[in-house]
Amino acid sequence: MTFETLGWQGLVILVVFGLSLLIATYCTYAERVIAAFMQDRVGPDRAGPYGLAQPLADAVKMFTKEEFFPGGASKTLFTLGPCLAMTTALMSSAVIPFGNAMKFGDTSVHLQGIEVNVGMLYIFGVVSLGVYGVMIGGWASNNKFSLLGAIRAASQNISYELAMGLALIAVLMISGTLSLREITLQQTNPGAWHFGDIFAWNVFKQPIGFIIFLVCAFAETNRTPFDLPECETELVGGYHTEYSSMKLGLYLFSEYINILVVTAVMSVLYFGGFNYPFQYEFLDFLSNKAGLSADWAHNIFVLMGVVAMFMKIFMGIFFFMWVRWTLPRFRYDQLMRLGWTILIPLAIFNILLTGGLITTGIIK
Amino acid sequence: MQSLSNRAKILEKKPMTLAERAYLPAIFQGLSITLRHFFTKKATIRYPEETRPFSPVFRGLHVLKRDEQGRERCTACGLCAVACPAEAITMVAGERKKGEQNLYREEKYAVSYEINMLRCIFCGLCEEACPKAAVYLQADKMAPPRFERDEFIYGKDRLVEPVSPDTRSKRGIQLTAEQADKLRTQLA
Numbered sequence: 001m002t003f004e005t006l007g008w009q010g011l012v013i014l015v016v017f018g019l020s021l022l023i024a025t026y027c028t029y030a031e032r033v034i035a036a037f038m039q040d041r042v043g044p045d046r047a048g049p050y051g052l053a054q055p056l057a058d059a060v061k062m063f064t065k066e067e068f069f070p071g072g073a074s075k076t077l078f079t080l081g082p083c084l085a086m087t088t089a090l091m092s093s094a095v096i097p098f099g100n101a102m103k104f105g106d107t108s109v110h111l112q113g114i115e116v117n118v119g120m121l122y123i124f125g126v127v128s129l130g131v132y133g134v135m136i137g138g139w140a141s142n143n144k145f146s147l148l149g150a151i152r153a154a155s156q157n158i159s160y161e162l163a164m165g166l167a168l169i170a171v172l173m174i175s176g177t178l179s180l181r182e183i184t185l186q187q188t189n190p191g192a193w194h195f196g197d198i199f200a201w202n203v204f205k206q207p208i209g210f211i212i213f214l215v216c217a218f219a220e221t222n223r224t225p226f227d228l229p230e231c232e233t234e235l236v237g238g239y240h241t242e243y244s245s246m247k248l249g250l251y252l253f254s255e256y257i258n259i260l261v262v263t264a265v266m267s268v269l270y271f272g273g274f275n276y277p278f279q280y281e282f283l284d285f286l287s288n289k290a291g292l293s294a295d296w297a298h299n300i301f302v303l304m305g306v307v308a309m310f311m312k313i314f315m316g317i318f319f320f321m322w323v324r325w326t327l328p329r330f331r332y333d334q335l336m337r338l339g340w341t342i343l344i345p346l347a348i349f350n351i352l353l354t355g356g357l358i359t360t361g362i363i364k
Numbered sequence: 365m366q367s368l369s370n371r372a373k374i375l376e377k378k379p380m381t382l383a384e385r386a387y388l389p390a391i392f393q394g395l396s397i398t399l400r401h402f403f404t405k406k407a408t409i410r411y412p413e414e415t416r417p418f419s420p421v422f423r424g425l426h427v428l429k430r431d432e433q434g435r436e437r438c439t440a441c442g443l444c445a446v447a448c449p450a451e452a453i454t455m456v457a458g459e460r461k462k463g464e465q466n467l468y469r470e471e472k473y474a475v476s477y478e479i480n481m482l483r484c485i486f487c488g489l490c491e492e493a494c495p496k497a498a499v500y501l502q503a504d505k506m507a508p509p510r511f512e513r514d515e516f517i518y519g520k521d522r523l524v525e526p527v528s529p530d531t532r533s534k535r536g537i538q539l540t541a542e543q544a545d546k547l548r549t550q551l552a
Contacts, residue, residue, distance in 0.1 A: 034402070037401070037402045037406075038398045038399075038401050038402050039401070040401055040404060040406055040407060041406060041408060042406050042408045042410070045410065211388075322395060322398060322399065322402075323391075323395070325398055326391070326394045326395050326397070326398040327391065327394060
């Protein structure tokens with residue numbers, strides 16, 4: 001890797017970092033508006049046009065609140081909790097391929113923070129670290145509700161990581177690689193008829209695996225119907241009961257970034273990442289009919305892929321919010337039973353099925 | 365056990381079907397319901413920008429009418445004050461002096477006329493009681509909120525409608541076009 005490409009990758013990482021913060025900011029707004037719309041209300045519309053400055057107002061509110069330390073709490077760990085949650089949440093988006101490689105003369109810039117051939121493992125590792133933020137914060141609060149919430153978060157994440165991992169093994173069996181970029185590039189079929197390109201997406205090869213992954217994604221991000229760690233009716237506020245000011249803000253923020261990451265991973269693994277229908281026709285149109293140079297045609301084609309990727313991410317985020325305002329919360333024993341006695345056996349069955357289908361040559 | 369009323373209904377706990385146990389069909393049903401609500405028209409009226417339309421029979425802020433020559437109709441007979449169940453109306457009567465014929469319609473008039481909008485229940489009985497068609501409750505105006513209690517006592521300065529035919533209240537006896545023209549020339 002030359003110095004120049006290193007600079008380019010640094011720029012990409014900065015953009016990804018900024019974008020994930022921006023999207024997480026507007027997730028708070030989107031969540032409120034979507035909740036309101038589904039409850040026949042209009043939601044925040046006072047701050048700025050359509051209430052678009054609402055996240056700003058929320059941030060100002062968060063920053064000006066009293067910074068509270070509960071008595072008997074360990075100050076260091078209490079501060080470390082939200083920092084860790086935020087850091088791990090932001091770290092995981094580094095390996096996600098948001099787009100294919102762009103070409104500027106001789107240099108080619110991959111629209112991906114770091115290209116590693118173990119991207120999938122990296123994400124898993126960082127996401128598992130995320131539970132430490134919750135765990136440390138809940139424990140350091142010196143409050144039994146916080147501790148209960150933290151323990152719930154930890155056991156829930158561990159249980160569902162298992163089923164999620166097993167669901168992913170089936171995807172890896174098809175793709176034969178852990179690199180997220182490679183997995184994306186495999187999910188296209190240049191020879192297929194125009195719209196048929198989407199049938200190369202893994203979701204059509206792995207429907208059971210996708211559903212398992214989706215359910216686990218909800219549990220991993222502590223979203224309704226699995227938001228037991230912050231279950232208001234039982235645990236006041238769960239692991240962030242004692243948190244106030246921007247430390248609470250960081251926890252809430254990291255939750256949205258986690259959603260962003262998990263939907264990004266989902267679109268890479270199952271929905272073809274930056275592939276989009278009619279892409280080869282589009283490239284053909286750009287380079288042959290629109291009269292652009294090969295580089296420009298390629299770059300526009302790649303940028304459309306980025307747009308497609310973000311469309312998929314936004315749809316995923318919308319789905320997460322849609323589910324949140326539809327389903328009631330699970331009971332804790334139901335959650336554990338679903339994880340251990342249904343999803344894990346189903347995931348193992350899915351692996352066997354995939355193996356069988358690969359050996360018989362039905363899917364490749 | 366035999367039930368006493370013979371109306372007891374025996375319920376059987378049926379085992380759930382596979383579709384019910386899988387829970388996913390129920391989830392999709394729920395999702396479709398919330399999505400339907402997502403696109404329904406919202407009932408919210410965004411208040412300062414939009415206002416709820418008043419009913420044509422709405423009883424709002426009072427007005428003291430003038431006649432077709434711009435004279436106050438009220439003669440301070442006190443019937444409205446007697447009719448008022450909330451005792452919100454007080455007035456002081458006075459005798460019209462010479463040269464005030466263009467101000468007051470009758471020989472007796474209200475020197476002061478006050479309605480306490482905090483007492484008033486906007487029942488409209490004053491409007492019914494008035495023999496001179498002088499007091500009306502407007503359908504398009506309300507007593508606005510204020511910070512001080514004494515600001516809710518409306519005197520003649522805020523109750524009597526303007527002389528000009530163009531800014532008169534829409535309630536009560538209206539001027540004919542002819543009368544309005546006459547009044548305009550009189551004012552000019």
